[in-house]
Amino acid sequence: MATVLLANPNADVVDRDGRRWILCGTHRRELRAAIERGAAGRDVKALHDSLPGEGTVVVLSDRADEPTIRAHRGITSAYEVFYCLDSSGEPVVSDLFRNALARLEPADRTVPDRAMADHLLYRTTPIDSYVERIHRLGHGETLTWTPGETTPRTELTETLEPETRLSPASAHRRLDEVLSAVCAPIADESSLMLSGGVDSTVLEPYLSNPTESVTGSFDTPELAFEREYADRANALVETDREIVEMTESSYLERLEAAVDALGMPPHQLQTPTFDGIYRAVDDGETLVSGQVADAVFGLSGQLETGHTVWRTRHLRYVPPVAEKLRRHREILAEIRRDPSEPDGRALQFAVYTDVPSVVDAIGRRRYERRQRERYEYAMARVPDASGSPYARQMHVGQWIDFFCEDAVSVWRQAGLARGCEMYTPFAGKAVAELALGLSSPERYLRDGESKHVPKTLLGEWYPDYDRSKPKGNGNFPAERFLTSGPLGDVFDRYDVPAFAPDVPGDLVDRSAGLAWNLAGYAVWRDRVLRADDLEPVSHTRTVSVASSASRSDIGSA
Numbered sequence: 001m002a003t004v005l006l007a008n009p010n011a012d013v014v015d016r017d018g019r020r021w022i023l024c025g026t027h028r029r030e031l032r033a034a035i036e037r038g039a040a041g042r043d044v045k046a047l048h049d050s051l052p053g054e055g056t057v058v059v060l061s062d063r064a065d066e067p068t069i070r071a072h073r074g075i076t077s078a079y080e081v082f083y084c085l086d087s088s089g090e091p092v093v094s095d096l097f098r099n100a101l102a103r104l105e106p107a108d109r110t111v112p113d114r115a116m117a118d119h120l121l122y123r124t125t126p127i128d129s130y131v132e133r134i135h136r137l138g139h140g141e142t143l144t145w146t147p148g149e150t151t152p153r154t155e156l157t158e159t160l161e162p163e164t165r166l167s168p169a170s171a172h173r174r175l176d177e178v179l180s181a182v183c184a185p186i187a188d189e190s191s192l193m194l195s196g197g198v199d200s201t202v203l204e205p206y207l208s209n210p211t212e213s214v215t216g217s218f219d220t221p222e223l224a225f226e227r228e229y230a231d232r233a234n235a236l237v238e239t240d241r242e243i244v245e246m247t248e249s250s251y252l253e254r255l256e257a258a259v260d261a262l263g264m265p266p267h268q269l270q271t272p273t274f275d276g277i278y279r280a281v282d283d284g285e286t287l288v289s290g291q292v293a294d295a296v297f298g299l300s301g302q303l304e305t306g307h308t309v310w311r312t313r314h315l316r317y318v319p320p321v322a323e324k325l326r327r328h329r330e331i332l333a334e335i336r337r338d339p340s341e342p343d344g345r346a347l348q349f350a351v352y353t354d355v356p357s358v359v360d361a362i363g364r365r366r367y368e369r370r371q372r373e374r375y376e377y378a379m380a381r382v383p384d385a386s387g388s389p390y391a392r393q394m395h396v397g398q399w400i401d402f403f404c405e406d407a408v409s410v411w412r413q414a415g416l417a418r419g420c421e422m423y424t425p426f427a428g429k430a431v432a433e434l435a436l437g438l439s440s441p442e443r444y445l446r447d448g449e450s451k452h453v454p455k456t457l458l459g460e461w462y463p464d465y466d467r468s469k470p471k472g473n474g475n476f477p478a479e480r481f482l483t484s485g486p487l488g489d490v491f492d493r494y495d496v497p498a499f500a501p502d503v504p505g506d507l508v509d510r511s512a513g514l515a516w517n518l519a520g521y522a523v524w525r526d527r528v529l530r531a532d533d534l535e536p537v538s539h540t541r542t543v544s545v546a547s548s549a550s551r552s553d554i555g556s557a
Helices: 028-036 041-050 097-102 113-122 171-186 221-237 248-262 271-280 293-297 300-311 328-336 355-362 364-379 389-404 407-417 429-436 452-461 478-483 512-529
Strands: 002-006 012-016 019-025 055-061 069-073 082-085 091-094 141-145 153-156 191-193 212-218 240-246 286-288 421-423 541-545 552-556
Touching (some): 019 028, 019 541, 041 069, 097 512, 171 286, 171 452, 212 221, 212 271, 248 407, 248 512, 293 389, 293 429, 293 452, 328 389, 355 364, 364 389, 407 421
Parallel strands (some): 191 212
Antiparallel strands (some): 012 019, 019 055, 082 091
16 A cells, blocks of 8 residues: 655645546646646646646556656755655655654664764755655655555656846846746735745735735844844735744743654754744645745855955955955855865855864765765756856855755645645745846846845835845844753753764854754654654545555545
């Protein structure tokens, strides 16, 4: 029996001609209509690949002339596909890592060395999963599998191509068209996750009027300015807003609850914020997020630092503005390397740790291998870099961040675990190809302004929006949290993982980022990985077919 464990409450299940189709993402309705008209599988795949949004398709078949399991993850899709043989030897596919993990006995949940190395470096596993027996379908990949007859086979069948005839001055008009198309399917049945930043605020015009919105925040003093941003944005765009307030003193408890639901390490410190929002909204809610805009249109900190260093590369002194930049000479050396080099600027994107300490722990060879695999994974999916050394580094770094950073995947799974769906218009395929249609670095920087494409569009919708204000990202002060804050005793409650680097002195003093990576893993290890009572989330649907029979069923996990 081949089984899909489906946590997404909004996914469609379509039965047609001995096949069971599971459709997740932007264009479920178009794909369902094609399937119900009797379209062949290759035509459904071609239609999926031609549409502007993001999505994933899984097909179970009891027909003898085709594979039992086929799946395709769209090239930009954060709708995940995990697959494994469970502890009883049955094939399982899931959109939620926790559900796949629940089908393995604790003794079968082995964390391989490469996952430990990845977690130390990236606080995620960018290409595979945390557990040896659970596999993860990559962006743009197609899976075919007939359990008992063939091993799972994956192939990269979709990549990104630049949109043509675009200019930096007019790209925002094309973005307007794309966001209109991508938001249309959910415009009347969703709420906006309004942080007050450019990425969320620019989405408001594409949703129903008046727009319903939700803002989640902890009472952390360092984030007071972001709460003010949200208030100011809401006053400007006039949404019907719900505010989910959380106390900093409850952070550890909320972190534990988020990890319990998610079934994997929490990745970023903001994960309890997202989980708090999901817990507060109605079951089945669609929440529209501005996530991914940074990944396609510019990570301002990385870009601006690199840009300033590159502009001053010929000077024998460092001008006052650049004196404030850390590691000026080191960054310039990173920019001058080939983008494929492990220590180049591009491959420092989405690295969250004290790299020398981690390299000492895992070895130089393994570090270089992990970095090289990220490079090869991302660059197999987009055109090669061109232009100046700075342009090439930024091109590669941005797509490393897009394909390998993983926060959006984690936060979407956190929503699915709570019975709701996070919808990310900036993850649409057409948005990514629009960005690729602008050369690097013009797609990120224009006239000194970072992320100019969505900012220009927002300025046309709302001229009074302050585009020059400092960027916020909702990230908590990790060092304070881990010393005098709500995580101050986390390593008294949860032992430091055995694979932690052996650093002199206090771990947090050496690297708060590394300490957070280890804390998140320790919470997951003790509460989820070793749990002998782990079950699929309660609202999970099961979709099954027998590999060699015509019977099928759908029910509750």
